Structures are given as structure tokens and as C-alpha cells.
Amino acid sequence: xxxxxxxxxxxxxxxxxxxxxxxxxxxxxxxxxxxxxxxxxxxxxxxxxxxxxxxxxxxxxxxxxxxxxxxxxxxxxxxxxxxxxxxxxxxxxxxxxxxxxxxxxxxxxxxxxxxxxxxxxxxxxxxxxxxxxxxxxxxxxxxxxxxxxxxxxxxxxxxxxxxxxxxxxxxxxxxxxxxxxxxxxxxxxxxxxxxxxxxxxxxxxxxxxxxxxxxxxxxxxxxxxxxxxxxxxxxxxxxxxxxxxxxxxxxxxxxxxxxxxxxxxxxxxxxxxxxxxxxxxxxxxxxxxxxxxxxxxxxxxxxxxxxxxxxxxxxxxxxxxxxxxxxxxxxxxxxxxxxxxxxxxxxxxxxxxxxxxxxxxxxxxxxxxxxxxxxxxxxxxxxxxxxxxxxxxxxxxxxxxxxxxxxxxxxxxxxxxxxxxxxxxxxxxxxxxxxxxxxxxxxxxxxxxxxxxxxxxxxxxxxxxxxxxxxxxxxxxxxxxxxxxxxxxxxxxxxxxxxxxxxxxxxxxxxxxxxxxxxxxxxxxxxxxxxxxxxxxxxxxxxxxxxxxxxxxxxxxxxxxxxxxxxxxxxxxxxxxxxxxxxxxxxxxxxxxxxxxxxxxxxxxxxxxxxxxxxxxxxxxxxxxxxxxxxxxxxxxxxxxxxxxxxxxxxxxxxxxxxxxxxxxxxxxxxxxxxxxxxxxxxxxxxxxxxxxxxxxxxxxxxxxxxxxxxxxxxxxxxxxxxxxxxxxxxxxxxxxxxxxxxxxxxxxxxxxxxxxxxxxxxxxxxxxxxxxxxxxxxxxxxxxxxxxxxxxxxxxxxxxxxxxxxxxxxxxxxxxxxxxxxxxxxxxxxxxxxxxxxxxxxxxxxxxxxxxxxxxxxxxxxxxxxxx
Numbered sequence: 001x002x003x004x005x006x007x008x009x010x011x012x013x014x015x016x017x018x019x020x021x022x023x024x025x026x027x028x029x030x031x032x033x034x035x036x037x038x039x040x041x042x043x044x045x046x047x048x049x050x051x052x053x054x055x056x057x058x059x060x061x062x063x064x065x066x067x068x069x070x071x072x073x074x075x076x077x078x079x080x081x082x083x084x085x086x087x088x089x090x091x092x093x094x095x096x097x098x099x100x101x102x103x104x105x106x107x108x109x110x111x112x113x114x115x116x117x118x119x120x121x122x123x124x125x126x127x128x129x130x131x132x133x134x135x136x137x138x139x140x141x142x143x144x145x146x147x148x149x150x151x152x153x154x155x156x157x158x159x160x161x162x163x164x165x166x167x168x169x170x171x172x173x174x175x176x177x178x179x180x181x182x183x184x185x186x187x188x189x190x191x192x193x194x195x196x197x198x199x200x201x202x203x204x205x206x207x208x209x210x211x212x213x214x215x216x217x218x219x220x221x222x223x224x225x226x227x228x229x230x231x232x233x234x235x236x237x238x239x240x241x242x243x244x245x246x247x248x249x250x251x252x253x254x255x256x257x258x259x260x261x262x263x264x265x266x267x268x269x270x271x272x273x274x275x276x277x278x279x280x281x282x283x284x285x286x287x288x289x290x291x292x293x294x295x296x297x298x299x300x301x302x303x304x305x306x307x308x309x310x311x312x313x314x315x316x317x318x319x320x321x322x323x324x325x326x327x328x329x330x331x332x333x334x335x336x337x338x339x340x341x342x343x344x345x346x347x348x349x350x351x352x353x354x355x356x357x358x359x360x361x362x363x364x365x366x367x368x369x370x371x372x373x374x375x376x377x378x379x380x381x382x383x384x385x386x387x388x389x390x391x392x393x394x395x396x397x398x399x400x401x402x403x404x405x406x407x408x409x410x411x412x413x414x415x416x417x418x419x420x421x422x423x424x425x426x427x428x429x430x431x432x433x434x435x436x437x438x439x440x441x442x443x444x445x446x447x448x449x450x451x452x453x454x455x456x457x458x459x460x461x462x463x464x465x466x467x468x469x470x471x472x473x474x475x476x477x478x479x480x481x482x483x484x485x486x487x488x489x490x491x492x493x494x495x496x497x498x499x500x501x502x503x504x505x506x507x508x509x510x511x512x513x514x515x516x517x518x519x520x521x522x523x524x525x526x527x528x529x530x531x532x533x534x535x536x537x538x539x540x541x542x543x544x545x546x547x548x549x550x551x552x553x554x555x556x557x558x559x560x561x562x563x564x565x566x567x568x569x570x571x572x573x574x575x576x577x578x579x580x581x582x583x584x585x586x587x588x589x590x591x592x593x594x595x596x597x598x599x600x601x602x603x604x605x606x607x608x609x610x611x612x613x614x615x616x617x618x619x620x621x622x623x624x625x626x627x628x629x630x631x632x633x634x635x636x637x638x639x640x641x642x643x644x645x646x647x648x649x650x651x652x653x654x655x656x657x658x659x660x661x662x663x664x665x666x667x668x669x670x671x672x673x674x675x676x677x678x679x680x681x682x683x684x685x686x687x688x689x690x691x692x693x694x695x696x697x698x699x700x701x702x703x704x705x706x707x708x709x710x711x712x713x714x715x716x717x718x719x720x721x722x723x724x725x726x727x728x729x730x731x732x733x734x735x736x737x738x739x740x741x742x743x744x745x746x747x748x749x750x751x752x753x754x755x756x757x758x759x760x761x762x763x764x765x766x767x768x769x770x771x772x773x774x775x776x777x778x779x780x781x782x783x784x785x786x787x788x789x790x791x792x793x794x795x796x797x798x799x800x801x802x803x804x805x806x807x808x809x810x811x812x813x814x815x816x817x818x819x820x821x822x823x824x825x826x827x828x829x830x831x832x833x834x835x836x837x838x839x840x841x842x843x844x845x846x847x848x849x850x851x852x853x854x855x856x857x858x859x860x861x862x863x864x865x866x867x868x869x
Contacts, residue, residue, distance in 0.1 A: 006407035014404050015495065021397040022491040023484050028390040030483055052376040053317050053361045059332050061372065062280070062317070065272070066357050067342060069282055072269025073293055078103045079115055079266050087116030090226060091259075097251045100262065107226055110238045111248065117223040118259055125256045128217040128249060136214035136232070136245065139199065142206065146243045148214070148232045163207070166198040216246045219253065278367045281312060285354040309356050318358035404495075409503040417507040423500050427514040434497030441489035543568065571604075578607040585614060594622040646688055654681045704747040704832065708854060711742040711751075711783055715776055718755045725763040726772070731789075737776040742783045744851040746832045754828050757821040758787050758847050765845075767792040783853045788839075788846035795840050822847070 004010060052058050078100065081089050094109035095102055137154040139147045149157070157163040199208040221230055228234045231248055235241045241248055272278060273295040283305075284293040290302050299308040312318055313329065320329035321336075321343045328336035343355045363370040409417035422430065504510040511517055526533045546561045585598035596618060598611045657677045665671055719735055726733055744751075762772050766789040775786045826836040829849050839846040 003410075003412060005403075006410045007412055011404065011407060014400050018397060018400045018404065018495060019488055019491050021393045021400065023487045024393045025390050025397065026487040027483055028386045028393070031386055052373040053359070055376070057372070057376070058317070058369075059334055061369065062319070062332070062357065062359060063334070063339075063342070065280055066282065066319075068265075068269050069273050069295075069357075070284075070343060072266060072273065073284060074101045075262050075266040075269070077101070077105070078262060081105065085270075087114065087119075089115045091115050091118060091255070093251050093255050096255055096259075100258065110225075110227070110240065111234060111251070112226045113223060114226070115259075118255065119263055121222050122256045122260045124222075128219055128253050130217040134218070136218055137211055138214050138245075139208035139211040142209055147208070147236055148245060150232065151213075162202060163199050164201070166200060166206075214245065217249065219249050277365070279360045279363055279365050279369050280357065280367075281360075282357040283308060283312065283355070285356075287352040287354060305354065309354075312356050312358040316359050316361040318356065321355040323353065404499065405502055408499045409506050417503055419503055419507060419509070422496065423503050423507075423509070424513065426518065427504065427510055429515065430497070430500060434493060434500075437493035438490055438497075441486055441493055574602065574604065575607065578603045578611075582607070582611060582614065585611070589614070589618045589621070594618045594625060646684075650681060650684055650688065653677070654685065657681060702831070704750060706745050706832075707748055708743055709746055709748055709751060711744055711785060711851070712737045712776060713741070714751065714755060715774060715785065718752075718759055719774065722759045722763055729763065729766070730769045731763070731766055731772055733772040733774060735774045737774075738778060740778075742776060742778050743854040744783050745854050746834075746851065750828045750832060754825045754849065755785075757825040758849075761821050761847070762787060762789045765789075765791055765793065767843075778853060781853055782850050784848060784850045786846060786848040788844065791843045791845045795843060795845060 076083075078091065078096075079085050079089065089105050090107050090112045091103055091105075091114075092107050092109050093111045093113065095104075135151045137149045137151055139149065141147065154163070158165075197208075197211040198206060199211060200206050219231075224230055225234055228237075231245070231252070235243075235245050235248060273280065273282065275295050275297060278295070281296050281299070282294060283296070283299045285291075285302070285305050286293070292300050292302050292305065294300060299312075301308075309320060313320065313331075317332050318330060319332060319334060319339060320327075321339050322328060323340075323344075325336050325340060328340070330336070330339075343353070359369060363373055409419070411418045425433075501510070504513065543564070546564050549561060581598055585596060588596040597615050600608055600611050603611065657674060661674050661678070665674070715735070715737055719733060722733075766772055770790045772787065772789045777784050777786075822838075825847075829836040833852065835848075835850040837848040837850070839848070
């Protein structure tokens, strides 16, 4: 039965709707997150949206900007001298490593560089090099101090005899040099790895009691520390750093990695808060040092701090932070304690400070505040529409999603769950494909779309807040396009995986079609057949072991493995020949030559056993076929002989009954007896003919004469001939046939017998006073005829049993009929290439025959012989 809600069209529309709604929801969410400064809940609580300066987005932007300003102010001592960026300013790396923000431009540890050199160096810095050929040699003096050489310098001194090894029984000169990392000496033999490498000068004085190669990696020096040629000179001459080359490299490496982050943070802060570039003004007052740090030249006078703060709070939005929370001032809805912690944390002091910030909300300068305010005014009216639209889309998505989940797998006209190609892929493999596809789809908008401009973000009471400083309007179309495509692909892949999962669960194939179950099944099969599989596994492992021995290259193993390869090849060749013989023998036996014997010879034991069993199967089939043919011949001969013997006395009985009826007996009892005799003798004659006919059909001893028949004409003719029988039982027939011919190619006499038996069955067993419906329908390929009626007796058996011999709907046999009619009709239909179908529903009985349609104008598309058996 076709159901509209699970039709292909309906499911297709639902899939399209789900994808569209998903794109709408995701883009709406992205729009809300990127949209600058909207206080989301207020959009529903107020008829008119708030002004930008009254929104949480504005407050978050001010707080983020102030946080950057405070960071910038703490970084100024690193890069500035007298308030200006100075590339020659010294950075003491030890102090920088301990506390980067405590750098003051002095060199107290001896390890210092100019900030400009460090920034240039960091641009091409690749970290500590552990493979550098120009390594370092460490030499230990008698007093416990150390001296460092570059390898090239050390080797040159050895070759000039300025440095000389003292050779001992434990170590030769070549051994010393090899241990120090000189590859040209690596192949020479020496005695002990533990011997100390004592070195003397030209006069024979011992300089070093031991030397070794520095193995913790080196840094390729592009710039020298202040006052030294290189780092080795520093650690050789400065007692504080002597013996600490590894620590020196670590501090330098840490500085070159971290300093660029501080530098770019400093540069961004400098550009952002520069006077004339922003509507935001700030003033940090260090009351202890009596200094004012500000981005407004008019506010630099320490003596006018109070006056300047009044100017800052006279217009726009402002925040004034003091050590005591009672002195906190602001016309924004912000937390005093949060702002105090932010200022004191960045300034590294708790008392004697004052910080003030204000934003001119007339936005005379076109900075980020100006751009965000403009975007806010343009897009804020849409927030409520977007949020409501997202909610409606979510509800419709949920309904469509549940609907799809319920109907997926069901196809009109088919029973059970229908699986496609993807649903038949192993569960784990399909899951991996879906996850991989979704990750690739998610990467599309991430890689193809960068959010416009600077991003300001944070966490509010409503959740994550993100806004862009500029470029929102210019990049909006790109965001929608790329984000929408990425979402659409992700949704498509995800829905494919989800619907496949639902179908697998409904069809109960989620576990059955899994790789894990398949592996478990293989293991179980392996274990159940361990007598054979163990041999193969052990043999294969032995073979692989021999191949590994061959890889060692020893001649004895090579010869042994080659002999084994020859033996394996001979075994495989013998097995292949045996399998070919077995295959040929099975084909011969399957084709009907059950007497064929597969020759046994030159086979392994397992193949010999298989061949013997197959030969025994052939013998068994031969005996069974002989016995079955003998039984069939006996049954056919019995039916034929008995039917022939019955016909002779039956003919005499019929003839004598006819003669007696001509005597015109007046006694009504005698006339009644004669009618009964006539009816029963005719029934016996029909039964005999049916038995013979059924026997011929089942044995195939029947000849068919094919011709083109118009089934419409045959149905009309049969209906007319059975009109009298239907009237006797008060049955009316409703015929529905097309006007055009319904041509089929069949045996005319046999097809008439089929139709006659179907009509005769209805005339005998239909309930009196009911209707019989005869319908003939045609398609492009088939002609279908159906006859249905309501049974007079309860149909207490199955449809298959009704087509068996001597079986009728009324098992009590209280009515006329042999039970052979439907069986004969079914067999004749199938012999002529048609289909014979029975349908029972309560007392409703329906028989249908189907034949290939023949087009007169095209002839028979598949010609058949005029006669066939």
C-alpha cells in the first residue's frame, strides 16, 4: 500500500528542507556571534534596540581596548627610552628571563643585547640546533673551571700543536679525536671510552684534565652580546656564566621566542591608542612617581589630574578606577572590582594609582568604535528577526528530522527496510568516511573564511561574544557564501551518515555488517577449522621466517630457502592441477553426467579425500535419479492404466444410463435415481480426464501449439458461456476489460482450459447472491487477468495448499469438484511462460494470471518455436 508520507517525493522534500533549515540556523548563529555589540536579551525586552554605547558589546570593546593599553604600558620599559622606541636599548637576558616586564635598559648580568638586533634575529631564528657541524668542545681545567672552543678552532690548535693530547695506554690520539666528534677518525681503533683526555700546551704544561663534545645543541649566533665577540667569550671570561653554556643557550632561546610576541603587542598598542587615531582617551597616573601616562598631550600635566578627569567624564562614556572601590566612577554598567583587578594586575601595584578612560560617543574619529556604531545602527533592527527565524527554523528542523528518521528505509511497494550501496559498506568504514567527510567540510569555511578585521571577544552573562573591528559589511557576502556552502556540505555528509545509521538499526545490520563482527567471525571460522588453518598458518609463518633468513645474505640460508621455494612451487602447482580436476568433475556431474568419476592420482591427501567424496556424491545422485525415475514411471503407468481401465466400464454405464432415460419411467423415484447416476457418472468421467491431464502436465508429456491470442476476446467469450451457470446460483459477474486487444502468445486450447477452470472454480464455490469481478489490465510489458469472489465456505487453508492436487477450500468435500482444477490451471499457466497467483484475505478469494504482452505491430519480440514440449 502506497503511503504519501514515505514516498520518494516526500522524503526528497524533507531532505531539502533539513539542509536549508540547517544552513539558516548556522548562518543566523554566525551572524549573531559576529554582529557587533548587540545585547541579545534586550532585543526581546525592549521595543527599540539600545544605542551602541549602551550595549554590552560596547562595554566589552572598551574593556578589551583598556586591557591592551595596560599591557602596552607595561611593555614600554622594554622598548622605549624617554618615551620613544629605541632599537639600541639594551635587554639584560637574565633579567628578561626572570621577569620580562622588569627590564630597565641596563646590563647587570653581562649577557645583554640591543633590542633591534634581537628582533631581527628572531625573524629567522629556528631554535637550538642539535645537528650543527660547528659544535662546541668543553675542556675542564685543574681548578674546576671550564674553557669552551668551537670545533674548528679546537682542531686548528691541535693541528698547529698549540694543544697536544697526552696519549695513554687507554687512549690514542685518534681515539681522542674520534670521541670528540671528528668523523675522519671514526674508523680508527682505540682502546677505552672511559679514558680522560689530558691536554698540554707547546711547553708541555697541562692545560686541561679532560675534554668532551658539548652535546646539548648550539645556537648559530647572528649577533654578539654587548662587550663580547660571541657567547663562548662570555662564558670563558665571566665567572658568573662559566660552566653554564647550556643555561646561556636556554635563556637566549627563550628570549628569541618570546620577545617578538611582546614587540608586536607593543606595536599594536602604540598604533591603536595613538592620539588622533582613536575616540578613546586614557590617563594612568602613578601618584608615587608623580607621572602621567596618556595618549592625549593635553592630559600630561600631573598638577592638572583632577581637572583633566573632570573633562574626561564630562561627555561620552567613562570609567575612573582608584585604589578604593568607593572612589570608582562610571556611567557604564560595569563591575568596579573587575576593573580594579584588571588595572592593578597589569600595573603591578595596588596603591597610589589612578586610571581613567573615556570614549567620545559622538565618534568624531573613524576608528573601530565609529565603524561598530555604524554597523550596529544598520543591523540591530534585524537581530529580533534573526533570532526568531532561528527558533522557527530549529522547530521545523526538529519536525523534519524526526519525520525523516521515522520513514527512512521504507519504500512504497516493498516490504521491510531497503538498503542502498552505502548502507552495505562495513559499519566502521562507513563511520570513518562520514567523519572524514564532515571534517573536510568543516575545514572549508575555516580555511576559506577569515573573520573580518580585528576580533574582540569575551564572555558575557549570555555566553560567548565576538565582534569585528571593521570590514563586517564588506565581507558579509563572502561569509554567507563560504559559510553556507561549508554548512550545506557538512549537513549533507552528516545526514547521509545519520540516515544510514538509522537504516542499519532498523534492518538490524549495524552489528551484522561491522568489521569487528567480521573479524570475530573469521576468528571463529579459523578456530572451528583449526585442523586445517593451523597447518596453513604455521606453514606460512615458517615460510616467512625462511624468507627473513634469506635476507641476511648467508649462502647456506640462500640455498636452503631456494630449495624451500621450489618445494612450495611444486606443492602449489600440484594443488592447482587437483583443483582444476575437481572443478571440471563438478561441472560434469552438475550438467547431468552423474556417472562421471574424477580421476585420483598424484594428489595430496586433502584433495584425494575431496575427490572420493565427490565421486560418492555422483553415485548417490545417480541412484536417487534412477529410483525417482522408476517411481515416476510407475505412477504415470498406474494413472494411465487405471484411467484406461475405468473408461471402458464408465462408458458403458453412461450409455446404459442414457438408454434408461429414454424409457421415460413414470415413477419419480426411478427418474431421480437416473439423474443421480447421470450426474455421478459424468463427474467420474471429468475426474478421470483431469487425472490424466494432471499426470501429463506433471510428467511434461504434453505438446504446446503457440499462437497469438486476444485475451480480451477470450474473457468475453468465457463470460458468455458461464452466464447460465452463474444465473443458476444467483451470481452476477462484473467485467472490466480494455477496448483495445490484449495480445499474448500461448496455446489456444490450454489457455482456454486455464480460463475455464478459473471460471468454473468461481461458479462452484462462490457464495450465492454475490458478485464476481473479472478485471483485465495491461502495462507496457505485461497482461494481467484477475478474478475474485467471496467464498461460500470458510477458507481454512493457505493459498499454496489450494493449488495442490485434490485439495479444495471445503476440505469436507461436501460439494462438487475434484480439487484438480486450480492445480491444472497453475501448471498450464507456468508451462506457457505465465505466472499464476492466489490471494486469500478472510473469505475473499482472488486468482491472477500474468503473461508477457505481445504487440501486433511489432510481432513477437522473442520468437518461439511453434511447438515445444
